[in-house]
Amino acid sequence: MQILNSNIKRIHVNQHNIRANAKNDEQLPPLTIKTSTANHKGYDATIYGSSRIVYSPDKPLPCGAKVWIETHAPVEVKEELCS
Secondary structure (H helix, E strand, O other): OEEEOOOOEEEEEOHHHHHHHHHHOOOOOOEEEEOOOOEEEEOEEEEOOOOEEEEOOOOOOOOOOOEEEEEOOOEEEEOOOOO
């Protein structure tokens, strides 16, 4: 697990990984947590503070996401899948 404390974090669901998991019996991480310095992929995220859900169809994130969770609070990311 990793706790991200950088400024803004944007959490979104990677639909491509979810589809690949279903189609190919894979276990790719379905969540991406974007910070100003890196992208963190994981299976579970806990937000320790306030957040908001953003829908922006006209200005998606560079990855194409149109809906995401945005927060300045610390986010704990589980980067491994628990069986």
